[in-house]
Amino acid sequence: MTTQTLNAAILGASGYTGAETIRLLAHHGHVRVGPITANAQAGRSLGDLFPHLHPFADRTLIKAEDVNWDGVDVAFGCLPHGASEELLGELPPHVTVIDLSADFRFRDPELYAQVYARSHAHPDKTRTAVYGLTELARPALQAKPPVIACPGCxxxxxxxxxxxxxxxxxxxxxxxxxxxxxxxxxxxxxxxxxxxxxxxxxxxxxxxxxxxxxxxxxxxxxxxxxxxxxxxxxxxxxxxxxxxxxxxxxxxxxxxxxxxxxxxxxxxxxxxxxxxxxxxxxxxxxxxxxxxxxxxxxxxxxxxxxxxxxxxxxxxxLVKGSGGQAIQNMNVAFGLPESAGLTMEPLFP
Amino acid sequence: MTTQTLNAAILGASGYTGAETIRLLAHHGHVRVGPITANAQAGRSLGDLFPHLHPFADRTLIKAEDVNWDGVDVAFGCLPHGASEELLGELPPHVTVIDLSADFRFRDPELYAQVYARSHAHPDKTRTAVYGLTELARPALQAKPPVIACPGCxxxxxxxxxxxxxxxxxxxxxxxxxxxxxxxxxxxxxxxxxxxxxxxxxxxxxxxxxxxxxxxxxxxxxxxxxxxxxxxxxxxxxxxxxxxxxxxxxxxxxxxxxxxxxxxxxxxxxxxxxxxxxxxxxxxxxxxxxxxxxxxxxxxxxxxxxxxxxxxxxxxxLVKGSGGQAIQNMNVAFGLPESAGLTMEPLFP
Amino acid sequence: MTTQTLNAAILGASGYTGAETIRLLAHHGHVRVGPITANAQAGRSLGDLFPHLHPFADRTLIKAEDVNWDGVDVAFGCLPHGASEELLGELPPHVTVIDLSADFRFRDPELYAQVYARSHAHPDKTRTAVYGLTELARPALQAKPPVIACPGCxxxxxxxxxxxxxxxxxxxxxxxxxxxxxxxxxxxxxxxxxxxxxxxxxxxxxxxxxxxxxxxxxxxxxxxxxxxxxxxxxxxxxxxxxxxxxxxxxxxxxxxxxxxxxxxxxxxxxxxxxxxxxxxxxxxxxxxxxxxxxxxxxxxxxxxxxxxxxxxxxxxxLVKGSGGQAIQNMNVAFGLPESAGLTMEPLFP
Amino acid sequence: MTTQTLNAAILGASGYTGAETIRLLAHHGHVRVGPITANAQAGRSLGDLFPHLHPFADRTLIKAEDVNWDGVDVAFGCLPHGASEELLGELPPHVTVIDLSADFRFRDPELYAQVYARSHAHPDKTRTAVYGLTELARPALQAKPPVIACPGCxxxxxxxxxxxxxxxxxxxxxxxxxxxxxxxxxxxxxxxxxxxxxxxxxxxxxxxxxxxxxxxxxxxxxxxxxxxxxxxxxxxxxxxxxxxxxxxxxxxxxxxxxxxxxxxxxxxxxxxxxxxxxxxxxxxxxxxxxxxxxxxxxxxxxxxxxxxxxxxxxxxxLVKGSGGQAIQNMNVAFGLPESAGLTMEPLFP
The missing domain is CATH 3.30.360.10 (Dihydrodipicolinate Reductase; domain 2)
Structure with a gap:
């Protein structure tokens, strides 16, 4: 069990998936929310897009190409498919990629091409990515693979x-x-x-x-x-x-x-x-x-x-089907407590 | 095609089924809404229970046993199962019964007893009732059977x-x-x-x-x-x-x-x-x-x-699955235009 | 009381206001729905945009400039403000204009310019338009004015x-x-x-x-x-x-x-x-x-x-606040029964 | 700042207020959820009433009269008005009362009698209770008063x-x-x-x-x-x-x-x-x-x-208007970090 504090980048924070990942990381305890990108909204504050994210309201959204990757440990990809693999496939090797899009879910790039009507720019990475359905993939995740593909909801x-x-x-x-x-x-x-x-x-x-x-x-x-x-x-x-x-x-x-x-x-x-x-x-x-x-x-x-x-x-x-499972996968990959950031009880009514 | 005006009784008007039947009959053109019953609410006005039924707001709800059946042509049964067949099974023979409950849907009283956990008081009537899924039962309906059982939604x-x-x-x-x-x-x-x-x-x-x-x-x-x-x-x-x-x-x-x-x-x-x-x-x-x-x-x-x-x-x-199909069945049984009372377009949004 | 059948054009049928006006006219009894326009959607069928409008599903949407105004008695303007007055201000004089937009609601074109941040192209028409809050404007409406401005909801x-x-x-x-x-x-x-x-x-x-x-x-x-x-x-x-x-x-x-x-x-x-x-x-x-x-x-x-x-x-x-009041105004202006097309009871639940 | 773990009783856990208080206490860090009462549901498990309260699903609901008050530090009153003051007014003096009902909100028992149509059984306690709108009552709360009346939502x-x-x-x-x-x-x-x-x-x-x-x-x-x-x-x-x-x-x-x-x-x-x-x-x-x-x-x-x-x-x-403010008041009264148990970010969408 580590006591490190990870530095996490959120790529594509203008959608619900990115916002939910940030919400859950707010009180994680082992993670600092680092760069937050949203290319079409760069320059705006996160609070402008998501007023409910109070602790991060003043964070400025930047373009993905302006991220300084030094010191970033993990990148959550919250981008649309296509955009996701093109960006994530090129990150420096010290950054663990946790992708919430569909881009690395298929082991077979041909199947991906057929289903998503575009050819994959990084077929080798998709062939070796780990399909991160946490409970059914724990051993592979514990090996801290370079790319974890979070399943669809x-x-x-x-x-x-x-x-x-x-x-x-x-x-x-x-x-x-x-x-x-x-x-x-x-x-x-x-x-x-x-x-x-x-x-x-x-x-x-x-x-x-x-x-x-x-x-x-x-x-x-x-x-x-x-x-x-x-x-x-x-x-x-x-x-x-x-x-x-x-x-x-x-x-x-x-x-x-x-x-x-x-x-x-x-x-x-x-x-x-x-x-x-x-x-x-x-x-x-x-x-x-x-x-x-x-x-x-x-x-x-x-x-x-x-x-x-x-x-x-x-x-x-948005949680087990997206941002929550992504964080769970990070926790497993980095040897953090698996429930870190995920202990909240359901909201009812 | 008849030009008569039918006199319709609504039995059990305190639920959504009864209210919807009344709503649809408001501008039917060939039907007058006659006695309206709701035993537990007898004495109250219909507008008290359903403020949206403006044309009938002042109608007083009566007990089923107080209905004068002279001149009533058709009775819409909007009661819970059990209560329904016990009342409808005893109506004078000149009243056509259109039941919206489950009580006359099964031809086999044994099956009814098994599914609804009670024995049927009028097994002969359920054996001969017509299952009124209008489009698939039109010939039987046109014979104006004494009891029409409207299908579940x-x-x-x-x-x-x-x-x-x-x-x-x-x-x-x-x-x-x-x-x-x-x-x-x-x-x-x-x-x-x-x-x-x-x-x-x-x-x-x-x-x-x-x-x-x-x-x-x-x-x-x-x-x-x-x-x-x-x-x-x-x-x-x-x-x-x-x-x-x-x-x-x-x-x-x-x-x-x-x-x-x-x-x-x-x-x-x-x-x-x-x-x-x-x-x-x-x-x-x-x-x-x-x-x-x-x-x-x-x-x-x-x-x-x-x-x-x-x-x-x-x-x-509440319409094709209940009050609307009941009226459609009445229209077919009495030789009225099949769409009478049912021409409204869907409400969207 | 007239027995005529009016020919009504619906201008701008891609929004809820236009759709609701058409829905209400479907069973009006004194009105035929004539040309239906939606410039950005011209060539598509109405059913494509609004599947609930079954009787008109096959109607083809046309551009406003392609309407043949001969024989059209009344035009319902369901366009955004600005677009509305520019089109409606130029219609042939035999067409009674019933506008559901904001364009003819102000008697003072200066006030309009200030509130809607554009100058009015037909200031004389807005000065003389009748503000069609039916119950409070019936005498002016009965005179069948050339332009009736329906109030905001x-x-x-x-x-x-x-x-x-x-x-x-x-x-x-x-x-x-x-x-x-x-x-x-x-x-x-x-x-x-x-x-x-x-x-x-x-x-x-x-x-x-x-x-x-x-x-x-x-x-x-x-x-x-x-x-x-x-x-x-x-x-x-x-x-x-x-x-x-x-x-x-x-x-x-x-x-x-x-x-x-x-x-x-x-x-x-x-x-x-x-x-x-x-x-x-x-x-x-x-x-x-x-x-x-x-x-x-x-x-x-x-x-x-x-x-x-x-x-x-x-x-x-969408009814008294828009399409319904527009039809009520038409009824009053043309001497039709004021409730024609508007007799439906509220839908509840 | 204390490092104690408080023992909290929840009185009246069959409603949304009680359930929300329990939800928020789940990960408070300084509080153990002790006895949970619901007189009409005594003997059932909490998970039966509120399946979303997973960590407490197996807790058995007991009657208020069966609570052993030894070792209980604080009681959250989540009962209807009337029932609340009758129970809370009789608790042993070592239990700090935090009432979420209306019973101790008025300083004047006459006003209470008039508004709630019943006379107060413990007028002295209501005269001296602290009206716990936390931000506007902090000094009085810090004195750890025996009864804190949480404001209405x-x-x-x-x-x-x-x-x-x-x-x-x-x-x-x-x-x-x-x-x-x-x-x-x-x-x-x-x-x-x-x-x-x-x-x-x-x-x-x-x-x-x-x-x-x-x-x-x-x-x-x-x-x-x-x-x-x-x-x-x-x-x-x-x-x-x-x-x-x-x-x-x-x-x-x-x-x-x-x-x-x-x-x-x-x-x-x-x-x-x-x-x-x-x-x-x-x-x-x-x-x-x-x-x-x-x-x-x-x-x-x-x-x-x-x-x-x-x-x-x-x-x-249900949070600042009820269970959350109640916990905030407890935190202030007992010298705990004011945000303990209350750090979750809003859920959106």
């Missing part, structure tokens, strides 16, 4: 729910149905009509049906876990709330496996974890149980259809 | 999406997954902690997973349509909005059937309908497209998993 | 609450405090960060404190009513809801006047009105009582501070 | 905004208008129709106009500050959000005073405070700037009406 909740079951061969890998629901902050702070209050309040719709970019990411991890190519149905919906994400995984039990086996497998897998919990039997987890926290709560239900099981998972998409 | 959207596909043998009846999402008004106006603003806003959860009472109702209809017992996964979620319901149906295509066949089948099935529409290809229907209206909008999407299809349906649970 | 609710009291000299014109609250649709469909769901949900703030453009509009009307220059405190707040507007008017009673006098004055002033109502004594009107309707509900309360009175008013900003 | 925001101005004679004490807006959590977790989602979402109304119980509380403090009886207009509104409170204070400047004097007075009064801040000039504080935190943000605006000023204040009603 949906894959975080989905894989925490399903991956141990696939590994234990308790569920079939055919016809995995992931019906997902997210609050609007998942869509970012961009100026799109679809994100306006009047277009999102008091209503609901599915989006990117059959072609959401998080599907191949889930498939990559489940294929690796099962040893064979897995397809998943991934169907996200936009829900009129700011934060929170819930995945409802409709699964077929493997021959001979029971619902109770599934519950038991998850309970054992996560029994020593601080941030992944199983709900009491019969209770249905609500995103309100985790809002503002780094928690993921899972629950297992029998299906009416014999031979099937339903696994539900909830996270706060 | 979830079964309305689900069956409009799936039943024609089962009938046409375009989808398999195994592993039908219906992942559903509803606004809070679906839970009624009862004083439950779970319905408080602070317990429902800014969050989401699944409920009644594996044991919701609308599942056997959907199964009854699909079993009848397919000629064999069908099980469905039905997993509802409570969404922080007042109105609106969306069902996401994850289905396996039948051998040889294509996604395009499914779309075409629905398009043809509903081509002459006023209230059921197919969204433009690629568009994902939003509950905002139907809020306050009697519409149901469907859409068909290919799944990432080969051999599968996703069908989405949206309704306003 | 806030002035509509405020003036209906206060103007009769100023006219009757029941309240003092010093220190009129109007603390106003509006839903987000009042800010339009423009892509501004402040209108995003995440920036408006679960929170509240005041805006344009001391300098909102509706203040001079209220002052113009109250000054005219009182015969002397009146200043008002007008302090609007943005509330996390899509529709609805509430004004809380904190007033000093005139010497000798009582709270009961105020209530009585409003009751008498509006006793024959279809759309302006006084709430039952003691009841506090909610915007839910009017949502989706053309109603304005007022209520009068004694203040704790002796000699003062509080008047509250609620409207739906 | 509305009075907290209002008095922080106005009291220093009254003390400095910068504003007149006639015609003080406080137009207030609160989220629904302010109404508690009680089962009232008015608190249901469907009755509070997408709408707004004023309530308790002219007779809210927080008005006499504000008047007591301002009268004391000014040395003469002060009346205030206090008009609260219920806003569709869970947390947050905003007061808009419409004030007359004292003879010779300017808006800038007012701003300067507040800036100086709070310059050394951790939790009370002045917004940047021109910025309008949003409840989102403080959600989940113990902050109060104030802003000063010129009115359009000459000689007047508008002061806006925002707080989180």
């Amino acid at each position: 949906y894959p975080t909740a989905t894989l925490l729910a399903i991956q141990p079951l696939v590994e234990a061969k308790l569920v079939q890998t055919e016809d995995i149905i992931v019906d997902a629901k997210s609050g609007v902050s998942g869509a970012g702070r961009g100026l799109k009509e679809a994100n306006l209050f009047c277009e999102t309040a008091e209503g609901l719709h599915a989006y990117s049906v059959g072609n959401h970019r998080h599907a191949p990411e889930i498939e990559q991890q489940l294929s690796q876990a099962s040893g064979a190519k897995v397809w998943v149905n991934f169907t996200p919906h936009l829900v009129p709330m700011a934060r929170g994400e819930l995945v409802t995984c409709h699964l077929k039990l493997a021959e001979g496996a029971s619902v109770e086996d599934v519950r038991e497998a998850l309970a054992q897998r996560y029994q020593d974890e601080s941030f992944v919990k199983l709900a009491p039997k019969g209770a249905s987890p609500d995103t309100r149980w985790v809002r503002g926290s780094n928690l993921c709560i899972l629950a297992v239900f029998p299906d009416r259809i014999p031979g099937r099981v339903i696994v539900v998972g909830v996270i706060d998409n | 979830y079964p309305t959207a689900t069956l409009l999406a799936i039943q024609p596909l089962v009938e046409a043998k375009l989808v398999q009846t195994e592993d039908i997954i219906v992942d559903a999402k509803s606004g809070v008004s679906g839970a009624g106006r009862g004083l439950k902690e779970a319905n408080l603003f602070c317990e429902t806003a800014e969050g989401l959860h699944a409920y009644s997973v594996g044991n919701h009472r609308h599942a056997p109702e959907i199964e009854q209809q699909l079993s009848q349509a397919s000629g064999a017992k069908v099980w469905v996964n039905f997993t509802p979620h409570l969404v922080p909005m007042a109105r609106g319901e969306l069902v996401t149906c994850h289905l396996k295509l039948a051998e040889g059937a294509s996604v395009e066949d499914v779309r075409e089948a629905l398009a043809q099935r509903y081509q002459d309908e006023s209230f059921v529409k197919l969204a433009p290809k690629g568009a994902s229907p939003d509950t905002r497209w139907v809020r306050g209206s009697n519409l149901c909008i469907l859409a068909v999407f290919p799944d990432r998993i080969p051999g599968r299809v996703i069908v989405v349906g949206v309704i306003d649970n | 806030y002035p509509t609710a405020t003036l209906l609450a206060i103007q009769p009291l100023v006219e009757a000299k029941l309240v003092q014109t010093e220190d009129i405090i109007v603390d106003a609250k509006s839903g987000v649709s009042g800010a339009g469909r423009g892509l501004k960060e402040a209108n995003l769901f995440c920036e408006t949900a679960e929170g509240l703030h005041a805006y344009s404190v001391g300098n909102h453009r509706h203040a001079p509009e209220i002052e113009q009307q109250l000054s005219q009513a009182s015969g002397a220059k009146v200043w008002v405190n007008f302090t609007p707040h943005l509330v996390p809801m899509a529709r609805g507007e509430l004004v809380t008017c904190h007033l000093k009673l005139a010497e000798g006047a009582s709270v009961e006098d105020v209530r009585e004055a409003l009751a008498q002033r509006y006793q024959d009105e279809s759309f302006v109502k006084l709430a039952p004594k003691g009841a506090s009107p909610d915007t839910r009582w009017v949502r989706g309707s053309n109603l304005c509900i007022l209520a009068v309360f004694p203040d704790r501070i002796p000699g003062r009175v509080i008047v509250v008013g609620v409207i739906d900003n | 509305y009075p907290t925001a209002t008095l922080l905004a106005i009291q220093p101005l009254v003390e400095a004679k910068l504003v007149q004490t006639e015609d003080i208008i406080v137009d207030a807006k609160s989220g629904v959590s302010g109404a508690g977790r009680g089962l009232k129709e008015a608190n249901l989602f469907c009755e509070t979402a997408e709408g707004l109304h004023a309530y308790s106009v002219g007779n809210h119980r927080h008005a006499p509380e504000i008047e007591q403090q301002l009268s004391q500050a000014s040395g003469a009886k002060v009346w205030v207009n206090f008009t609260p509104h219920l806003v569709p959000m869970a947390r947050g409170e905003l007061v808009t204070c419409h004030l007359k400047l004292a003879e010779g005073a300017s808006v800038e004097d007012v701003r300067e007075a507040l800036a100086q009064r709070y310059q050394d405070e951790s939790f009370v801040k002045l917004a940047p000039k021109g910025a309008s504080p949003d409840t989102r700037w403080v959600r989940g935190s113990n902050l109060c943000i104030l802003a000063v605006f010129p009115d359009r009406i000459p000689g007047r000023v508008i002061v806006v204040g925002v707080i989180d009603n």
Whole structure:
């Protein structure tokens, strides 16, 4: 355990992801928030963009190219995909990269090119990046890899729910149905009509049906876990709330496996974890149980259809699904207490 | 086509279902709102309970036992299950019963007893009641049956999406997954902690997973349509909005059937309908497209998993899912224009 | 009373105001929706922009300059200020102009120039336009003036609450405090960060404190009513809801006047009105009582501070505060039934 | 500065106030959460009532009469008024009472009897209790009084905004208008129709106009500050959000005073405070700037009406308006760091 104080750069602080990372670092105890960049807003103060970040209100946003990297230990990449890898791929080697974008999530640059419609400028770095779903990647993270790719918010909740079951061969890998629901902050702070209050309040719709970019990411991890190519149905919906994400995984039990086996497998897998919990039997987890926290709560239900099981998972998409998991990954990589900066309880109501 | 003016009684007007039925009848043109009952609130004015129902604000609520049934043509049952069949089962035979509760939805009184944990006092009436999913039951409705059972809100959207596909043998009846999402008004106006603003806003959860009472109702209809017992996964979620319901149906295509066949089948099935529409290809229907209206909008999407299809349906649970469909059923049964009272456009934003 | 069918053009149908006007005209009975313009979206279908407007989904949006004005009776101007008067000021004289923008609300072009920071291109037309607060302007409207300026949403609710009291000299014109609250649709469909769901949900703030453009509009009307220059405190707040507007008017009673006098004055002033109502004594009107309707509900309360009175008013900003009042004005100007197209009951919940 | 660990009892943990106090104490550092009571729920676990309180999920709720007071240092009273003083008035003298109810807020038991319609069982204790608006009562709190009465949520925001101005004679004490807006959590977790989602979402109304119980509380403090009886207009509104409170204070400047004097007075009064801040000039504080935190943000605006000023204040009603201020008062009374347990940044979005 170290007693060092890390110097962290935040790259791309004009969006919700960057702001949340800064909020969580405010009282981390082992980290100093160093350079904060936002190229389009350079020169403005952070308080101007995010008045709630009171301790940093007077910090001036700078351009990424103006960062002095001497003495910076870790860089949180909170940029859009594309912009992210182009910047992060060129950082000095003493800086550990923790990327919250999609740019280093795929081991196969060809798959990345296909899904994100652009070729990767640093294919070698993506081939060797560690996919930082903390609870399922701890050994690799402890080796302090140069690039940690934080999973997408949906894959975080989905894989925490399903991956141990696939590994234990308790569920079939055919016809995995992931019906997902997210609050609007998942869509970012961009100026799109679809994100306006009047277009999102008091209503609901599915989006990117059959072609959401998080599907191949889930498939990559489940294929690796099962040893064979897995397809998943991934169907996200936009829900009129700011934060929170819930995945409802409709699964077929493997021959001979029971619902109770599934519950038991998850309970054992996560029994020593601080941030992944199983709900009491019969209770249905609500995103309100985790809002503002780094928690993921899972629950297992029998299906009416014999031979099937339903696994539900909830996270706060901006914490465990983004800034919180990024900090958790940093903590593991640098040998800090894994919960540092992440001990806040959920905010309810 | 008749030019009569029907006299309608509203039984149980203290809940959202009764209020919505009255709202829609206000400018129906062929119906006069007659006696309005609410036993626990008898003596109060309707405006006291529902200030938005301005034209009826001064109407006094009476007890059901005080209704003079002479001259009443039709009774809308807006009572809780149990209370509903006990009252409606005893009405004079000249009154056509349109029940919005669950009490006459099952043909089999044993199934009702099992699902609703009480024995039915009028088993013969439930055996012969017409299940009033209007578009799929028009001939039976036109015969003006004594009892019309309006479908539950979830079964309305689900069956409009799936039943024609089962009938046409375009989808398999195994592993039908219906992942559903509803606004809070679906839970009624009862004083439950779970319905408080602070317990429902800014969050989401699944409920009644594996044991919701609308599942056997959907199964009854699909079993009848397919000629064999069908099980469905039905997993509802409570969404922080007042109105609106969306069902996401994850289905396996039948051998040889294509996604395009499914779309075409629905398009043809509903081509002459006023209230059921197919969204433009690629568009994902939003509950905002139907809020306050009697519409149901469907859409068909290919799944990432080969051999599968996703069908989405949206309704306003208080209109097509309740009071609106009840009025539509009355219109059909009495030979009135089917759209009478139901022509309002959706309210957006 | 005429039996004609008017041909109405909608200018600027890409915003909520235009869409709401079209929604209300759908079942008006005396109006045909003619050309629909939206210059930046010309060539697209209306259903593409507003899927809820089902009967007009296939209508193609055209550019304003491509409208054939022959046979058009009335033009609803739903454009931003500036664009509005430049277009509407040049229409052929046989077209009655009903403008929903701010461009013809001021009798004094200098005041307009000062408040909206641009000079008026048609000062004569603004000098003679009729300020269409229907209930307080009926004689002038019945003369079918060439230009009817529909009041702003806030002035509509405020003036209906206060103007009769100023006219009757029941309240003092010093220190009129109007603390106003509006839903987000009042800010339009423009892509501004402040209108995003995440920036408006679960929170509240005041805006344009001391300098909102509706203040001079209220002052113009109250000054005219009182015969002397009146200043008002007008302090609007943005509330996390899509529709609805509430004004809380904190007033000093005139010497000798009582709270009961105020209530009585409003009751008498509006006793024959279809759309302006006084709430039952003691009841506090909610915007839910009017949502989706053309109603304005007022209520009068004694203040704790002796000699003062509080008047509250609620409207739906998109109906009585915009499209609905515009149609009401058309109805009056053309001798149609004043309620035509406006009979829908409020949507609740 | 002490290094002790206090043992705190929470009395009445079934409501939002109690839950929030526990949430904030979770990581306080100087406090152990001891007995937790909830008489009507005794025997249940806290996690059953509040699943978000993970660290205390297994704690069993007990009856207040079953608390062993030995070793308890401080009791947080989170009970309804009436129940609160009856219990707290009888505690052993070694327990410092911090009451979050209204029971000890009035120095005059007669006023209490009049406002709360019941006579006080411990009039001597209310006469000597300290009104714990921390920033304005620090010396009295530092004396560790036996009973600290935490102010109501509305009075907290209002008095922080106005009291220093009254003390400095910068504003007149006639015609003080406080137009207030609160989220629904302010109404508690009680089962009232008015608190249901469907009755509070997408709408707004004023309530308790002219007779809210927080008005006499504000008047007591301002009268004391000014040395003469002060009346205030206090008009609260219920806003569709869970947390947050905003007061808009419409004030007359004292003879010779300017808006800038007012701003300067507040800036100086709070310059050394951790939790009370002045917004940047021109910025309008949003409840989102403080959600989940113990902050109060104030802003000063010129009115359009000459000689007047508008002061806006925002707080989180459950933190600075309730559990947070209670803990802040404990910190001051026991000589702990004033920010202990209260350092979390606001949650946004």
